[in-house]
Amino acid sequence: MYADIIIDITHEKLDKIFQYRIPSHLEGMLKIGMEVLVPFGRYNKETKGYVTGFSEKVDYDPEKIKEISGIVEGSIAIEAKLVALAAWMKEYYGGTMIQALKTVIPIKRQERTRKRRTVVLKLSEEEGKEKLKLYLHKNQKARARLLSGLLEQPGQDYELLTKKLHVTAAVIKALEEQGVIEIRTEQMFRNPIPAAAKEKESVTLTGEQQKAVEAFWQDYEQGRTGTYLVYGVTGSGKTEVYMEMIGRVLKKGKQAIVLIPEIALTYQTVMRFYGRFGDRVSILHSRMSQGERYDQMERVKAGEVDVMIGPRSALFTPFPNLGLIVIDEEHEGTYKSEQVPRYHARETAIHRAQEEGASVVLGSATPSLESFYACKTGRFTMLELKNRTGESALPEVFITDMREELRRGNRSILSGKLEEMIRDRLERKEQIMLFLNRRGYAGFVSCRACGYVVKCPHCDVSLSAHRNGKLVCHYCGYETPLLRSCPSCGSSYIGGFRAGTQQVEELVRRTFPEARILRMDMDTTRKKDGYEKILETFADEEADILIGTQMIVKGHDFPKVTLVGVLAADLSLYSDDYRSGERTFQLLTQAAGRAGRGAASGQVVIQTYSPDHYSIQMAAAQDYEGFYEEEMGYRKLMGYPPASHLLAVLLTGPEEERLLEAAGYLKEFLGRIDPGGRIQVIGPASPYVGKVNDVYRKVLYLKEKEAHILIEAKNRMEQYIEANRGFQTLRIQFDLDPMGVF
16 A cells, blocks of 8 residues: 655645555554655655555556655644645645645644543442551551541542642552552543633524524525525624524534634633533634643544634634534634635635535624625625614714814824713713724825825825835835825825824823723733733723724623724725725724623714725714625726735745846746736735845736636646746745735
């Protein structure tokens, strides 16, 4: 027998199957996905690789086939289904097979297991008392203490017993050898879920929620699996719908994966799922220790877990009978990987579900244009929730024009309206969230007097300010000198926005010295349980104001929050990215959705220099469909996803001239393989950061309506790159439908 091996070296030239003979002592021991040691190369250097298949025939001279050296100690085999998923990811998103395999391995190494030892009395009560008399007669006090303790309670924890009765391991061993006791050992799994999450939760669904569940379940019962979009306003109870769907799927003997966009959401989400499903729920994320992560995979293999919750990587949980994948807040950019292969969790989940006979449920109050478009074209099924649960109504939203504030002489980050409303909430002992919209902060230039933003005349995205005194487009490379005055109104108040969460916190502390303030950003959440502590403190009403970036506006439910202030809505609106309008609308709608989720009504203040922009107007009105129509018109006009597909080709290398030359050759090659000109090629252009650690970066963008044409072009480019030596000193990555510019 021979094994097909992928060598653990990330290089395009080695991205192929190598065949090795299976030695007799390893026959029957190897599995697909197992990590092995093999002799590789001219000098037979011992190298790691992964088994991807088996065969009885070889494509080469059997005499030249080398033999597998052994199995890597402590390695964990990847499920065969995940190996197949990795092969699809490599084909669809680019990169090498080894990169794809390493992506789908949730745990790469065995960790030391924790064991729990229990000391159990083997004798009957009568026999035990006789033995106790003997020990006392012989003055064997330690043995007598141990036996006396076990007569009171026949099974006790080994460690607790030794401390409580002050007996040594030698005493325990002596009784074990005499057949008086036995020591039982069981594996203990590290549990990352707090012990507090124990209460059972029972929820009565509204008519709207019930209708959504029944529509999904009717298809599922008849064996029709597919992709569903739960499209519901903020506070409409999407989580209850997911839980009911999961509950029904579990009763069929299946398992479920729940993806959430950020670790910050794990705590609150897990509490709710644990309340419904108890300890059949587990979590997986990067803040957990290797031991905790390893134990969760062991629990999955032992059949102790039915629901796995976590960010993107939880998608690769090796469930044997996967029935449902839920992707909450499916519009979030964090579902797109920044590492090669640059996979999107949504499309990857859909492919995995199709292969394993499962369904996918997406959920959002502000769906990605891709998902809403897929519903409109019949690829996905829409399940709508139009109303909030309970008595709470959608919040009242005010748009504050910061240009007017400037004309009145107010140069503060806080508008007069927001400051007045914060004061009112503090007096009423209600809570406030202040959201600083930092996403997309990439140096766009705007006028604070009139709101004018400097844009590229060719690509309809904002230009970015570079330190060399130029404004640059990161799509086509257009450049123009930095402006000193506004070309629209002549004001000198033109430049970039320069404020962070710390500056906001200092200002708020000065303005409201009596307020208890929490700040939540990357600095305050570096520690393992940083998110949980801040959110718990705020949920327990030990703080009045929570200041933070986008991590505070995603999915959290704080009934006492009645005011949300959005500072600098324009930061994401004018990032150098075709998705900037969509991201701004989503962030503002999600932020507004945090207010008034309890009995008291909520209000939202959106501060902006562009009050008339449709993203801001539609977010204030919570009108997703109006926004979708407006934005899709722009996408169709410019040929951006989902109206067309976009493939980014990122080239990096030590010499800028060589990089431009390589990009030119690729552009020329694309012209040869696409003589009809179906594929539109833009660039090469410099990304926002054109040079990192003396390594230059350039990017080409390819547009085409059909994704398979771009995938075929990617495959042809990969072959062309491998066949030409000139590309060897460069690194080239592909990204299909990127979440933004590089």
